[in-house]
Amino acid sequence: MTTDSAARPTTARSEGGSRSTTAYRALENDLRAAIGGEVRFDAGSRAMWSADASNYRGVPIGVISPRDAADVEAAVAVCRTHDVPVLPVGSRTSIAGQAVNTAVAMDFRTHMDAILSVDPDARTATVQPGAVCDAVRDAGKPHGLTFGPDPSTHNRCSIGGMIGNNACGSHSVAWGKTVDNVASLEVLTYRGERLVLGGDGTETGAIPDALRALGARVADDVEKHVPELTRRVSGYNLDQLVPGNVNLAKALVGTEGTCATILSATVDLVESPPARALAVLGFPDAYHAADNVMIVREHSPLTIEGMDAGLIASLRALRPNETTSRMLPEGKGWLYVETGGATRAEAEAAAQAVADAMRAYTTGAVVVGEPARMAALWKIREEGAGLLTRSPEGGEAWPGWEDAAVPPERFGAYLREFDKVLEDHGRKGIYYGHFGDGCLHVRIDFDLLSKPGVQNFRDFMTAAADLVVAHGGSLSGEHGDGQARAELLPRMYPPQIITAFEDFKGIWDPDDRMNPGRVVRPATMDENLRVQLGMPTMPDEPKLAFGHDRGSFHRATRRCLGVGKCAVDTGSGVMCPSWNVTKEEKHSTRGRARLLFEMANGEIITDGWQSDEVAESLDLCLSCKGCKSDCPVGVDMASYKTEFLANRYHRKLRPRSHYSMGALPRWLRAVGVLPAAAVEGVNRLAQVPLLAKVAKKAGGIDARRAIPPIARETYTARAARGLPMSTVPDLGVAPGSRGPLLLWTDTFTDHFDPEIAADAVAVLTGLGYRVELPPKNVCCGLTWTSTGQVTAARRVLARSLRAIGPALDAGIPVVGLEPSCTAALRSDAAELLPDDPRVPLLARQVSTFAELLARHADELSAVAGTGNGAALVQIHCHQHAELGSEPDRAVLAALGVDATVLDSGCCGLAGNFGFEDGHYDVSMACAERALLPALRAADETVDLLADGYSCRTQVRQAGEREPVHLAQIAYRSLRG
Template structure:
């Protein structure tokens, strides 16, 4: 069977029968694994997630029997297209991820171990694994071995190959080998054995020994020469190190089952020196002068990257004057030693460098650098930029000249982009605004990269400096290397994999560089958009295309951020933001997923989306999966009967008005188990979830009407938004907010009428109803909008809806934009308009759960500042989404996932909190999760402040 032929059902049946791991041949799985972080696309026949080494061996044997290709995959974060293949994709990241042993300065790991997991394990011993690509929170060791990953600190500790001591591998034919360094005698003995291993050593010896001069003058000429096969590792002077010779072969020669890694002694404390330059060329020219001072890293960024950050509404750290910068890190055994090293270096360089020793500020610098691969995909003007010529490298002394000529080349082709990278090692990352959609644009791209390859040869460089060649650059190897060197690499591949069964088309016998482009398609399904997608030219497919595959949403191993709670719980690709983006794009393409908006594969994946909006902020390119999910539901059910839960949860604000007429009766009915069980079954609500109790004693609006005459006159006026959840469930929060605002010098108004922000209809995809509700709300608020009165929201989800969703839902109504501008949190209006007000002192510890919509849209800096001013010793839980997430946690079928999300951090932290510790949660969903799963109540910050005012 040829590699491009469909795999028979017999193969699928054998795999399901003979391995314990997950086997998937359905359209959804094939779509999920059709792309990585590159520009390219190859649809596999099927996907296997092995649970053990035996599963890997069995899969290879079955595929070999049927002549089916196998492509290895870790985190799928590669930018070169070397983790996608036409046969079986073998994903080791889910299960083959154990750290088998740590002893002395070595660690033995399985290929699916995430780098940061290893680093956390060895950090208490003062150890680190030196190579640290920017994807360290989700990239796997297997992927790093495949690409010979380097990262920011290779100046100090080298590449992955430099830190690999031994490999446990299996060939495509099932031969298992233990590989490492070899003396000449050891090599001779192995080559003489009458076995498959002996033939391998003999074949490799026949390649290397007659060509020592060619290999010495062609390969391994500088540290970042990653393109091609590292044949220099087999030279006698390099220990004939067959393990290191396999690092960087991109899964084309053998399958890695385990690795013995060399660990480095890491400095305990670090400091940063930030140097400013006129441009990237000047920064590149300065980098080699710093190398002799033995820094840990020398990273370069330019103004375009900083502007891309600013365009996303983020503030970069304070930078010295200039339009390009070097970030130089030094270390020490104590904070003072690290600071002294930084100060000493700063005195030796020209200009006015900044010395940064604060850990949080250093993280802010590194976040800019590490998110470059995502930030650079959208330029400051909103245009799309792509990899392709992503990580070229030259000897550091040649970098400035190379960048100068490269700028001339891009100008001649009319490309613009963002330049950053590992300047201390001569490696440059650049994303350019290639037109990869049109045929003419792809042809132009092909001409450009071949000409860029000639330029890199001129400067003694390599098309790849750390990501490998993959589909993106393998065709350039004939431009870079002599025919004799290319022939040697072909022989190296055949010695390991004579049937070309492993990752075909990579390094050897590649397709054209502008072939297999995933961006090149004509959508078969395009909606009359429910939302405007103003930042994406009004195009839904361009919005979904924001996802370039860097995989930060797969960050389930390292604390920080909200994205992506469903992946954090399940570890399944389809439950990552990236996975859902892939499925939506394949749905639009219509080749693998052929039933458009009616696709059950897409519906299933999106059903697991919490709509938490975490990706809106945490994703480097601001993928907005909550909006895409709403759009999908809108298109899928347009003119059709919807699931019952859409009516129950979507029309909740209307139902609550009826319940408010007799709240005690409503509470009695929902507390009566038989009635509650039937009601939840009919409404599509999870049986395990309790219905929140309705407030008795009046809604918020009713209570405020009763006390209106006692409100003090104040010089400033705000409008308090009576959101559905505060109004019907927690009116005491609104009353508390009024007391706080009055104390701070504000008169408080409340809009009249039955108004709603429309969030519940938006989250269930009932966008036409949401527009009607939103317009009615805008009609009622119009006098307040015209007067410019601040609109204070207490429920983060409703306020985020005002600021983010309604302008996208009503792009032609200027009132929606005005509402977004005037909407503000309680803490925000106090900080902005009452900066001299001194809140009452609490002097108690508190833990707080930041609502995911507040994290994504509003931010919580004013809340932290207000709590601190009130004497609250605040701990902000790094808990992500609480799990309830509006309607998600109430829907049938979601309870287990919602609970698992809550149990990651939030619920254990609340249970463990001392009774004197206040539990803060401004969001109704968060308070509900806490109330229903702990013996503690959760409070809004307004309640805490008002309680102290009353005392």
């Protein structure tokens, strides 16, 4: 059976993305009338859904989010009436291009994400297609069960997407692929047939009958030409149609949305060991790691994952402050071998047995059973796809050939020959993967921007396909064929199998309207390349340096690969706070990056820097910088927002908040020269309701925000007058014996919390430093930077560097008390003044208060002793992103403080963000995710340690308790 319309052109397919939205106005109107879920045909939504995590781009006709199965049926009926294609999508983290197409994209993550039931006796769970993998695993946990497949995107990928791709993950050695864990499916065809497919093969009707007939016809060819391989994902599952082995539900797994739409799925659950441990084995190189997987498999582990030294080198270069990789044993290639047991001791014993058995083959081994350390090690492996996408100097690498699989006993030989193919084509790749199943993940430095580069890409892909086939492998080991590899299927399968694939598709979708051009009659691997179709049309003359992207804003817009870590539904974590509150794609880092990419291209987002779609998306970006550190690719949306605002308002009237809060240091300096009584008068006037209302309206401040009181006198003014400060604790160190130290007197500490500076100076003086202050007012320019006033920020920072220049030139350490200002000096300065010779000195000489105190932990411990109270610690998001918090933890331990570091993410105030009109609700919702509930649950004697002024202000205005700075805790602890 073949399609009856495969060759005929249609309006939707022949004109596709070139048609304007108005051409589909009737379709849009009919969909709005038919379904209760959202219908989005706007330019912004189409731009955000135009890419997945692959190299490809396909602008959808529109995006719909059905609320239930009835919505799905109604939507498909409308699409059928209009003869337009349909593309079911989940989290859109597909790497082969199967989640983008010129079709009506049906988004299942927004509403249809429920776990309908869990049957612990049958060991099954019935879920909607948008249910996230980890949610299913969590549902089974109370019963000692889990869903076996767990891709590295397990905390965001959907079950529907996993079924579409036949996803696997790290535990496939123990529990197989998704196809091995599907019990039944409820599906809907494009023509409206609704079927329930079980595992007994007894379904009746035209489609089941035709499928069984196809299986009988191709049984001999399947036996001869479809390899028996644990990681065979390429092509359709014809082996599930062979007489004696018919399972129509499993046959539909891995069809990539090309056959039917999943309405619900019943999946098998497996017993999950109560405890797990990890044996990390070191080898001379990745080849030797691959050579030894069969020996490790004899121990029946849960996981055998591999990594190459190149991945660790990339990690350390991109994140110099990370410490997890130090746990790895000696070697240049590693295997992660996970074991299970009834207890932690039993699991660790099993892991130790693996390490002992492999002693003759390894360069070292480490056994880890502590859950937090295991999670940290797994994070390296799980973020490999993102880590290897960019080099520290901005070099780009791409997927395309990233998950081929061969029999594991041939993996070492395959790896050596694969490197030769890379060398022959002038390419470089760093790899990792599911070594225990012979599956290799790699990112390769393809040149996809030039015609010769694309031809080289084609040549390499063809040669790599032939190598895999020669080893009896599969072009895809878990990510599917999509557009990346479907063209190569005839190199893996003979013509009669390819014809059978076409017949399989034709039985399900005779109109060829389900995700057309994928698997069967595919688009070629070099069509629809995102960087080719999305070539920028705007000038590339950024106002920031974009040093990590070789000075190119356009290159920065390509940094997002769509891995979706920013769209993880959690109650904690730093990235991405606005998405976690609104759950809207346009408020995720990924959604914003897609809009910026399309803005630079100009096809869908046509207004450039004046785009309202981009402005609306960026409006709720808190510039928290969480994405800069937590996104595996290092997308820095705070910088992108600055660049956008700088260009959007260039020589134009700005929002009121840019003039008020963007220039806040200037206004505070003006108030700071007033007598203390006059400052107190200003504070009283700010509390008069009518005056406060007028002032907030004029400054673009939300009416629900209180104007923070200004200190009667700044610390710098008191110091200049020689007034008494905090008493210096006696730490047994001679005054000034450790030489000079410059305290960066930031605007916020100086004008709002000068007592913090006083306590900090006392502690530093007690440690033997001669604390000096800058000769003039200094400012890092952050408020101007975050509001896109780059020229002003550059001028402010340059003036400050001139003020402290002699101290920098003399090698004097500089200590900051405000994390956002300290982070700005260490990182943003290079974006504002890349050619200033003193900027590199900032990166070397500026430290946080905690970093300096950590050098004297033993001295602090000797004086402070133990039992100095308890504290909840709110890490400022800029500190998390740029500076790290290990020194803070070390200092608190040395001070005898029982500290609990909150995994609360951004407090929600984020500088000017939470004060700006229209942001209050989102700001407070961010605080309510973790921070404020944790405070309410804590005993009133527990301190909230918040070094960031924004964090302290958010807590103060929420009325929870008066927060403290590390300097205050240190002073109190050392003074007894």
